[in-house]
Amino acid sequence: MARSLFFMASLLLFVVSMSSITATRAQLDLVGGYKPIKDIADPYIQSIGEFAVNEHNKQAKTELKFQKVISGKFQIVAGTNYHLRLTALEGTVSRTYGTLVFTDLKKENHLILFYGITN
Template sequence: MKFESLVPFLLVLLVSMARNQAIAGGYHPIKNINDPYIIGIAHFAITEYNKRGAGAKLEFMKVIKGELEYVQGINYRLNLSANDGSTSNNYEALVLDEPVKYSRNLISFKPLHA
C-alpha cells in the first residue's frame, strides 16, 4: 500500500480518536433539547419526583437547557420548567439513563433559584 493512500486513513483515525477523547468525562451540552428522547427523560424526572415528593403534583412544561455526561450509561442534567397548578418554576433534574439495562434512575431534583 502506498503512503499516499494511508494519509486519508490516518487522518480519519486521528479525528475519530480526538472526538472520542472529547466525549469522555465531563458534561457536554445537548444540542437538541426538544428531541423526543430528552423530553421523555424530563417527563420521567417529574413523574418520579411526584411519586417521591409529599403531595407533589408538578406538570412538565419544557426543557430549558440540558447537558449529558457519558458514564456507565448517560447522566442527563436538565433544567426544566414545571407547573404546580398555580405557578411555574424552574428545576434541575439529574437522571441516570442506562438503555442497555432498560433502566432510569432519578438521582436528584431541586428547584433552581434566580
C-alpha cells in the same frame, strides 16, 4: 526466526490497535466531562425531563406537571448522566427545576436529584 515472527506479529497488532483507536477518537472525546445538549427539543431529551417530574411526584407525593426541558448537559459514563433544567407547573404557577437523571446501559432511567431553582 521465532523472534522475527514475534516482532512482526507484535507490529501488526500495534498497527491494528492504532487504527481502531483513531476510529473511536470521536467517541473517546465524549467520555468523561459534561457536554451541552445541542438539540434540547429532541423528544428523547424531553422524555427524560418528563420522567424526572413523574418520578419526583411519586417520591415526594407532589403533583407537578411537566412543561418542557429548557437546557441541559450530558456526561457519558457507564450509561449517561443528564443534568437538565426544566419547567413544571405547581398548581397554576410555572417554576424552574434542576434534575440529574442517570440512564443505565439497559436504557433504564433513574432519578438521582431533583431540586427547585429560584427564578
